[in-house]
Amino acid sequence: MTLTATACALLGLVAWALVLVFLLVNQRGLMVLTGKMKVNAFAPDGSNTPSDFGQRLVRVHANCLENLPLQAAVLLYAIAAGQTALTDPLAGLLLGARLFQSVMHLISTGPLFVWLRFAGFFIQLAILGYWLLLLGGLI
Structure with missing residues (x-):
């Protein structure tokens, strides 16, 4: 089986969520081990x-998990329906926009970064909407 751009994007989205979990666990683990917070004190x-x-x-991390079901559903549908030719051209852009959005958020919540983050999010929404129209045969 060939690993399509669609499959790579799906795996990349899951991998990114996993990287964020590891970062979160590492950060919280260090706080507990250094006595800065109790293990049961995290909101x-x-x-x-x-x-x-x-x-x-x-x-x-929460935002990635909130959006992953939508992204995964469309990508999995394209794979299962044998329609990755429709999603492959923008699959890398979808993943890149997710990474961009996350990194902008991690860097800052200043106005410029919020706008950049929104741009990354909007690109993802636009791609998903476009794919739904393509996969549904509406365009």
Whole structure:
């Protein structure tokens, strides 16, 4: 079986979410081991994480997981239906836009970075919408 751009994007989206989990676990583990926080003190939303980066990391991870089902569903459908020729051309851009959005969020929540983050998110939405129209035979 050939690894299509669509399959690579799907695996890349999952891999990125996994990388973020490892970063989160590492950061929290270090805080526990250094006595900065108790193991049961972490708020699920990261609101009590001592660093701004830690709070952004929690949100970036959550955002990836919030969007992964939509992205995975479309990519898996294209693979299962043998329609990757429709999704392959933009699959790398979808993955790149997800990575870009995440990295911009990790760097800062300043206005410029929020706009850049939104641009990455909008690209993902536009690609998914376009693919749905293509896969549904509407265009």
